[in-house]
Amino acid sequence: MTVATTQHESSLAPPSPSGDQRAIGGAPWVVRCLLISVAVVFLSIMIVLPLAAVLFEAFRSGLPTFIRALRSPDAVAAVRLTAITTAIVLPLNVLFGVAAAWSIAKFEWRGKTIFTTLIDLPFTVSPVIAGMSFVLLFGARGWFGPWLASMDIKIIFALPGIVLATAFVTVPFVARELIPLMESQTGQEEEAALSLGASGWSTFFRITLPNIKWGLIYGCILCAARSIGEFGAVSVVSGHIGGQTETVPLHVETLFGEYKFGAAASLSTLLIAFTLFTVVIRHLLQSRKLLARSGHI
């Protein structure tokens, strides 16, 4: 679902020549104020307030309690599991994203449109269905269940299952950043390099990669953010075994269910911090025009 807008470099629209507050035909001042207020109040209630409530809950009993919540053995195990999962999922999906973008942006082939649409499939599929599909394949009663059991391989209720579920839901992220980016770049530099005798790989690493650098970086950050925060899909495959197969979001749920709201909020603060990091980076990259603000999410 990408709107391939080439050269779409506008940051926010510049004021019209006559001064934006008095543009010809613009809405009267009162209407503007009303609209701005509506927008700000809506966002404050919908987004700012909930996050503030979590932070408040996290630090309500003071900093030492906050830190203690983060250092509990189960929390540490959850962070470690989340980190390992993301470390595995990220390169896999980056590889896919680059390959898919190269194939889609630089070549014409039959079925390309269908393939491009299919890449967006994980985006529209409920995370629970994603997780469930792997349970159906690899669970104890799944297609491969008996075979896996006989080989003593655990996929569901173990790391491999969590990796698969997380990879499923984060597949589109890098690809969706790279495809419009590479589509808007002509292949001329690559073609020039090739005609000068460079090998395919050399061309890729020394010309293509630097050109897509920022899109790639941002895609990685998005992929990592989603992978860290994924809940529904992992919830299905993980088995929720505290200290072993709980990722950070899953552990937050467990704490919440045990009425340990402070601890749940403390762990959530970690996640919120990473989310804010993602948002800030996006804005930095976009305001420096390193990232085109195109029509896709």
Place this chain on the structure above:
Amino acid sequence: MRTSRTNILPGFGLATGYAITYLGLLVLIPLAAVVAMASSRGLDGLWESMTNRRSLTAYRLSVFSALAAATVNAFFGVVIAWVIVRYRFPGRKIVDALIDLPLALPTAVAGIALTAVYSKEAWLGSLLDRMGITVAYTNLGVAVAMVLVSLPFTVRTVQPVIEDLDQEIEEAAASLGATSGTTFRRVIFPALLPALLTGFALSFAKSVGEYGSIIFISSNIPGSTEIAPLLIMTRLEEFNYPGAAGVAVGLLILSLSLLLVVNTLQAWMRRGARA
């Protein structure tokens, strides 16, 4: 047009082969397994798991809440996008950045955050309670959660279109005597419509399958406040795999349809942009 035969760029086979294989193994085959499991008791079994009373109630809740949420987001999304693009006010850049938050925010965090705000003991929750509005543990809470997680979809789809609007046309309309209301109705809104519909569809698609942010604020009572993804989860835990897959197939059909709708809309948008 460069075809793979005349293109001198290398790597077509490798890139395409790898990409298709990866997607096939990771995404397509698992989803096929869902469909296969759903049909394992035959078409009758599939129909039963999709249309029994509990499934229908769950579908109804998920779909109608998602529709409501998408509508709310369509309205506020346009307002927010418009305000960000066209007006200057302190904190505008922060507002612009805020929109991205729900996208990157883990759904579990969104879930407990909403509970922290709307439960009866909380500031806003008690305020609303005195007005007779209960959000936590009701279907209203489900809709609120959906609004939160799918808001960025409408704003970010409409925003580039507003940025691209040719203000000269609006100024021309004004110089011909149109009020700003008329200008909006007849000049701006039609230009926004494809993007708005796309945003609506994306918002809806995201909301209907949403799980993590909803289960905290919903009371999750089977047969009344149980969303479809939760029903799938429950069936899985009962080892009723065909039942779970049946409900899932309903959602998958919805997903695929929405995917097609969105792609068509975006093709329409692209054609409009070129015009």
